[in-house]
Amino acid sequence: MGYIKKIQNMLTGGEITCVEFTKKYLEAIKTDNKELNAYVTVTEEEALATAQKVDEKIARGEELLPLEGVPMTLKDNISTKGIETTCCSKILSGYKPIYNATVWDILKNQNAVLLGKTNMDEFAMGSSCETSCFGGAMNPHNTCYVSGGSSGGVASAVAGDIAVFGLGSDTGGSIRQPASFCGIVGLKPTYGAVSRYGLVAYASSLDQIGPITKTVEDTAIVFDNISVYDKKDSTSCNKNISPTVDTLNKDIKGKKIGIAREYLDGVRDDVKESILAAAEKYKELGAEIVYFDLPALKFALPVYYILACAEASSNLGRYDGIRYGYKTEHYEGTHDMICRTRSEGFGDEVKRRILLGTYVLSAGYYDAYYKKAQNLRGTIIKAFEDAFENVDVILAPTVPMTAFEKGKATSDPVETYLTDICTVPINIAGLPSVSIPCGFNSNGMPIGMQIIGKKFDEATILNVAYKYEQVCPENFKDTKWGVKL
């Protein structure tokens, strides 16, 4: 059973009150967050007030909504009314939104218990959580290692059991990569499945909010509740996505699981071995493994960095110190104020991507970079469509390696960009993909694999993921931190 159902049973069964339960988590945050650095804001009052409401509801004998009373967290780029939302950037320090992101509205209406906002790479740009102005979140499996990024705080909190679930955002792997590094489950939904309204934009055509949890069932429950059409997001999908939780345990006999040969190239041996071992497990479960070629994959990384940076350069133009957030202290005139505010407010990685993006959109370079990248995006989309003619899901590594040691990622940005190779194609194609743990390396650090699906076919990838979880529970390992149920 997943944690969400288990907790709700505990609450409704009278084993523990929601307030007591929430306090346990708040206590654990106080002690464990010192080392994990997962939370950047703790919302104790908000959490206890909600928990109180849940207890009253239970006392009245009312039935709980699917996420009611469950302690959770939000990445710090999801807008929460009255609660600081900084994207872990100095430039948004002190910024408290005056409106709620749609996903937070949904969760709040269900009385999900918000424990706080979690750490991330600044504006979701990074793969180690270390570009955060608060310093990185650490890996609960071994705090000498990073949690991954950009949703490192959510992954660290969930793997460290100081949150039951969390919502992250994934632009090029930012949910799946930290889930993989921390040995838990992370779903990047189909583009348009979850409303982006209120998610502080990094690259609008790639960003997608999704759950990070410890079990596949929990991911399914959270996804089913947040994948709702939202008229405030024009790219939100206006059709019913059938609940994924009902089909988790469906037999996968005869399912065709594809492995693209290119996906195994350049992947570290221990990772490759784990993926192949997982493929063997699937064979035992009656699935068919189909190897195929996906040559378009080689375009994915440059396409991603051109498009994401181009959009970011535009999305981040609004941080000028005029309306909200950080503003420089000494300046002469408006222009100088804006220049100084941005120079002081943004970190190096964000500046690097703004510069890159500005360059590729500039007159004279647009055709050579941006336009070409857009065309190649079409090629990549088509390549996946073709692949899905023959397979039901694609199995791939999430990251070519395991978690980096602290400080390694920030030393060479280009080297770090290369580690996104397995995750970015999925954002480019707008597909759903779930990362689940599939083993450990010799240092005991988790290895993750992705199960990639057709658009809006979250049900199948979660079904396939769930089946693996049932036969390989040893890969879903607890850490020493946090609240144990």
Added chain:
Amino acid sequence: MKYELVAGFETHIELGTNTKIFCSCSTEFGGEPNSHCCPVCIGLPGTLPVLNKKVVEYGVMAGLATNGKIANISKMDRKNYCYPDLSKAYQISQLYAPLSIGGYVQLSNGRKIRLHHIHIEEDAGKLIHNHGDTYVDYNRGGVPLIEIVSEPDIRSIDEAREYVEKLQQVMRYIGISDCRMQEGSMRCDVNISVRPVGSEKLGTRTEIKNMNSITFITKAMEYEFERQVDLIESGGQVVQETLRYDDATNTTSSMRSKEDAHDYRYFRDPDLVTISITDEEIEEIRSKLPELPQQKCERYIDELEIPPADASQLTKYRNISEYFDKAIDGLKKPKTVSNFIISQIFRTLRTEEDKEAFAVKTTPEQLNELCKLIEDGKVQNNLAKSVLDKMLESGKPCTEYITEEDMAGLDDDLVEKLCKDAIANNPKAVEQYKAGKEKAIMACMGYVMKNSKGKANAQDVLAKIKSLIS
């Protein structure tokens, strides 16, 4: 050497939708600073635009009314530039796939000013300078605009004036904007260059930005034309630059040179989906368009036999022409109505705004009733004129002022008696008439009309007097 002016216009028109282009805030002009704002139009992090359908509909109407081809697929792009009144640091506009392509505006001299395209976009806010401090008001931010971009087809200041007036007229007719230049709901940028008459090659152009009155436009163009000609004549060269016009000094001055021109880094806005409009939808909008002023004017001239100058006055504003269309219902001579409107009704409407509003107490039905009496020969013109004056003041129907007796007409004997009296009382005029001065007879006419209180039929009286004299 003689020089020719070459100009093209970029005209911004605020659309009269109730709500903004990407959120549901009010578009009302004025209001406390930042009182018509929400997270979306002040560009708070994480907010997303949702396109107002009405804006697309209005844009399509503008395209159809200017003979453009409506694109079945069009897209929104981001125009990136940094300025405090632009809350997102980009304006959502259209560059790569605008809503309407081509089209033209026809001038009275028969020339067609071709349009390059029409696109939809959002307006920016406003800076307010006060005691050395600068404030931003985002009320106008997100108000929908169309930008109408012409080809460089304008060849004179008069054409420029007429082009702007025609656009204003058409947009008001189709009801998508009030086009009030003084309130900024219509603003023009003019691209202007000169070349020797007869030359095909375009000269280097300058762009005068953001003018909000037709007078300023013509003055600025006159100034800029002279400046460019003088420059060339004295051996200099025109530099491509953006200018601002100062109406106090009636001069233009440089805002920025070509080198400093913004690189807007346009790209498709990923937050908005493709706008697709089917041919059926386009036709549906077309069918709802009112008759346009140009067509109306031609119809008045060709079918209703209204003199061209009058027809153009009647069609200047939609309210006038609609009033006229109703008032002529069932009449044989629509010109009677036209004359009443242009002479008597216009006299009561002092300003252009009054004419545009055309708030007249007399309903078109009431005017129609009066004109029918004239056509039936029951009321004579002079009487009708004085009756209409009273009607216009009170708003009452003509029957209030015309008695049965008035309508009964005069018997022939009385007419003959009045004519004889007229001849007897105007010997001098009769003398002159006999000497060949045709017009002198009008004095006798006047006498009869006056003494019959306008009831006599002018044609009959004239014939009678003539026969009596000879």
